Amino acid sequence: MFAEVNCRSHYNGKVMDTSQQKVDVNILLVGAENVGKTALTVRFITRRFIGEYGDIDWIYYHSDRIDGRDISFNIWDSIYSPGASGRITEKQLQWADGFILVYSICDRSSFNVVRQQLQHIRHCKSKIPGSVPVIIVGNKRDLQHRRTVSSEEGRLLALSLGCGFFEISAAETYHGALLVFHELLDLIREARAIKKETHGIKGIVRTVSAVFGRRRTE
Numbered sequence: 001m002f003a004e005v006n007c008r009s010h011y012n013g014k015v016m017d018t019s020q021q022k023v024d025v026n027i028l029l030v031g032a033e034n035v036g037k038t039a040l041t042v043r044f045i046t047r048r049f050i051g052e053y054g055d056i057d058w059i060y061y062h063s064d065r066i067d068g069r070d071i072s073f074n075i076w077d078s079i080y081s082p083g084a085s086g087r088i089t090e091k092q093l094q095w096a097d098g099f100i101l102v103y104s105i106c107d108r109s110s111f112n113v114v115r116q117q118l119q120h121i122r123h124c125k126s127k128i129p130g131s132v133p134v135i136i137v138g139n140k141r142d143l144q145h146r147r148t149v150s151s152e153e154g155r156l157l158a159l160s161l162g163c164g165f166f167e168i169s170a171a172e173t174y175h176g177a178l179l180v181f182h183e184l185l186d187l188i189r190e191a192r193a194i195k196k197e198t199h200g201i202k203g204i205v206r207t208v209s210a211v212f213g214r215r216r217t218e
């Protein structure tokens with residue numbers, strides 16, 4: 001699933017730095033109905049806002065070259081089903097490297113859904129060491145006159161749980177969508193680096209204790 005290998009290998013007789021290999025990221029978009037999950041995804045991939053989107057569960061694939069590296073985005077645009085935890089499934093939790101939680105700034109109940117889904121993700125992922133890459137998005141910023149969730153509330157929620165936060169309008173600009181996905185990519189890469197470091201340290205500890213353990217019994 002993840003093609004990043006930080007070592008050197010031989011290719012055509014030359015040493016190739018494999019840290020330049022393709023990076024694959026699985027991103028799950030969740031949130032209540034009609035908040036603009038598909039609009040955000042389509043905006044990021046095509047730079048366009050179409051207006052009306054079907055409500056289907058779909059994984060979009062998008063490749064890009066960012067900072068000299070090929071990045072493959074696999075974006076799961078999920079359908080919301082009401083219930084405790086917003087019904088994020090075990091399969092989705094296992095699949096995702098990072099999460100985008102979307103609410104509409106003019107729909108308070110959608111903000112509450114994000115709060116619930118965030119708690120569910122944190123609870124399920126707490127068994128896995130390292131932080132969980134999450135971005136909270138307040139969408140429909142163009143509809144200021146209908147706002148029911150303040151920017152501060154969104155920012156505070158994100159801050160209290162260590163997530164990224166953006167208020168955007170998928171309808172009006174491409175830039176906001178770009179920032180959301182690129183920030184999440186950075187968080188995912190940071191989380192992977194931390195995980196790799198932790199595994200490295202654990203490996204050293206295991207080796208040292210194996211050597212000393214053996215000596216003690218000799």
Ligand SMILES: Nc1nc2c(ncn2[C@@H]2O[C@H](COP(=O)(O)OP(=O)(O)OP(=O)(O)O)[C@@H](O)[C@H]2O)c(=O)[nH]1
Nearest residue numbers: 033034035036037038039051053055140169170171
């Ligand atoms: N004004 C405004 N409307 C938006 C924005 N983003 C999406 N919409 C509209 O909101 C409606 C729902 O957008 P979708 O992208 O289908 O929302 P969704 O969250 O994927 O909805 P479900 O598929 O039902 O889960 C559509 O009519 C969009 O045109 C935005 O930034 N501003």
